[in-house]
Amino acid sequence: MNKSDSTNSPTLAQLKVSPPLAWPTVLILVGAVTTIALSWFLTMNHFWPLWLGVVANSVAGYALFTPAHEAIHRAAAQKPKTNDFLLAAATFVAVPFGKGKLFRLLHMRHHRFANEENDPDHWMASSLWTMPLWGLWPYFYLYTFLRNPALFPNVKVSEIVREIVVAALIIGALWLWAPFYMLMLWLIPTYFAFFLMCLVFMVLPHYPHTGRQDE
Numbered sequence: 001m002n003k004s005d006s007t008n009s010p011t012l013a014q015l016k017v018s019p020p021l022a023w024p025t026v027l028i029l030v031g032a033v034t035t036i037a038l039s040w041f042l043t044m045n046h047f048w049p050l051w052l053g054v055v056a057n058s059v060a061g062y063a064l065f066t067p068a069h070e071a072i073h074r075a076a077a078q079k080p081k082t083n084d085f086l087l088a089a090a091t092f093v094a095v096p097f098g099k100g101k102l103f104r105l106l107h108m109r110h111h112r113f114a115n116e117e118n119d120p121d122h123w124m125a126s127s128l129w130t131m132p133l134w135g136l137w138p139y140f141y142l143y144t145f146l147r148n149p150a151l152f153p154n155v156k157v158s159e160i161v162r163e164i165v166v167a168a169l170i171i172g173a174l175w176l177w178a179p180f181y182m183l184m185l186w187l188i189p190t191y192f193a194f195f196l197m198c199l200v201f202m203v204l205p206h207y208p209h210t211g212r213q214d215e
Contacts, residue, residue, distance in 0.1 A: 018078045025076045029067040029090055035060040036093065040185055044178070053185050054192075061193030064090045065201065072104045094138060094190065098163030105152045106141045120144045125202035135195035137202070 036057055043053030070076040071087035087100035094103075106120050113119040115126070120141055124130045133140070142160070149157050174182045 018075050020078050021082065022070060022076045025067045025070045026086070028063055029086060032060040032063040032067075033089070040181070043185060044181055050184060054189055057185055057189035058192035058196075061093070061189055062196040064094070064193075065197045068094075068100060068103065069107075069201075071100070072107050093186070094194075098160070098167060101155050102141065102145055102152075102160055103138070105155055106144065109151075121198075121202045125198060134198035134203075135191035135193075137194055137198050 039053045039056040042048040043050060067076060067086055068090035071083045074083050076086045077083050091100040091103055110119050110121045115122055124133055124137060145152055
């Protein structure tokens with residue numbers, strides 16, 4: 001069987017079909033969000049030590065990348081709207097992604113231009129000097145979009161700005177309510193979660209960052 005035959009084989013085609021709903025992906029999503037909610041409750045009520053809340057939220061935030069990634073590639077469900085909902089559920093705590101649309105566009109651009117100049121991940125993930133910034137990569141995604149939104153005609157600047165404003169209001173309200181826990185249970189764990197995502201999904205799989213998408 002030549003390469004063309006194997007690519008077009010019915011078995012391979014069947015494997016490419018998304019399930020009606022990928023329950024393992026949904027369980028990861030529910031488990032991670034539940035962990036974050038319980039961590040806030042248990043830590044703020046002194047059932048857990050603070051360090052455990054930080055660790056739990058960091059790991060749970062990192063775990064949310066899996067359902068987000070599956071939904072980005074339309075692999076979490078067969079229906080587009082279901083994928084969009086799961087993506088939004090996985091990214092709503094990940095400022096500045098909001099509903100995840102910007103994440104999807106930038107991630108697909110990464111696949112299109114892997115390890116090239118136009119790859120939004122490459123400049124940061126290919127150098128150890130940028131390691132302190134690995135936990136901030138979503139904000140560089142945002143900068144890439146705002147610098148040249150014409151590259152992403154499927155999303156409006158006003159839509160992203162609206163999501164950022166909503167996120168700012170939520171963060172502001174939480175900061176006024178419990179600034180210490182906001183810092184320790186959201187902002188710091190989010191940085192650690194993003195750092196792990198960058199290391200595991202952007203740095204290590206592409207090392208030494210010389211392969212190209214068309215190779």
